[in-house]
Amino acid sequence: xxxxxxxxxxxxxxxxxxxxxxxxxxxxxxxxxxxxxxxxxxxxxxxxxxxxxxxxxxxxxxxxxxxxxxxxxxxxxxxxxxxxxxxxxxxxxxxxxxxxxxxxxxxxxxxxxxxxxxxxx
Numbered sequence: 782x783x784x785x786x787x788x789x790x791x792x793x794x795x796x797x798x799x800x801x802x803x804x805x806x807x808x809x810x811x812x813x814x815x816x817x818x819x820x821x822x823x824x825x826x827x828x829x830x831x832x833x834x835x836x837x838x839x840x841x842x843x844x845x846x847x848x849x850x851x852x853x854x855x856x857x858x859x860x861x862x863x864x865x866x867x868x869x870x871x872x873x874x875x876x877x878x879x880x881x882x883x884x885x886x887x888x889x890x891x892x893x894x895x896x897x898x899x900x901x902x
Contacts, residue, residue, distance in 0.1 A: 803816030829868065
């Protein structure tokens with residue numbers, strides 16, 4: 782139950798941070814694409830950093846995993862989890878699986894979003 786609370790509070794904070802960064806970028810550049818790119822890059826960097834960092838020595842493993850990675854970064858951007866999983870596959874020398882995962886994730890999700898828009902027309 783405590784892990785659920787960690788995910789929920791991290792998720793709330795991550796979504797607020799995503800909204801703020803996206804809003805700032807949109808007001809500066811008049812397009813939300815820069816905000817999306819920013820959160821994806823920052824989130825991908827941070828998930829890689831937190832997973833491999835010694836920063837968590839003084840913190841519980843559950844706090845890092847459930848609050849920071851799943852909650853905060855997961856709601857800040859789901860792209861960060863995708864990025865880490867691809868890096869993990871490449872580091873494990875599972876090149877075919879990583880390329881397949883990339884292609885399916887990107888193209889199938891875009892096609893799904895397109896079909897979702899068609900459904901509402």
